[in-house]
Amino acid sequence: MNLHIMTHTFPSGNRGYKVVDDNGNMIGSPKGCRDDAVTFCEVYLKRQAESGLKSRPCITCRTPFESEGIHNRMCPRCRSRANDAGMI
Ligand SMILES: [Zn+2]
Structure with a gap:
């Protein structure tokens, strides 16, 4: 950012x-x-x-977002979508 x-x-x-x-x-x-x-x-x-907040590209849509760490590689939008689909 x-x-x-x-x-x-x-x-x-x-x-x-x-x-x-x-x-x-x-x-x-x-x-x-x-x-x-x-x-x-x-x-x-x-x-x-x-x-440790670092802007990383989302693994799904490549949109840069502020990741909380290496474990967090999906932007909030994709994460909630994955959640809805029962992937997480
Ligand atoms: Zn995304």
């Missing part, structure tokens, strides 16, 4: 920066200055790497 820093306008009208993921979802709260946003990105990615 990549993080992107985008400009953000606070309700007060002040300009700031926000961190969004590839899907455009905002992560954390908007920051007042760009340096804070950059630092936030670094910390967030580092913490994510340490927690």
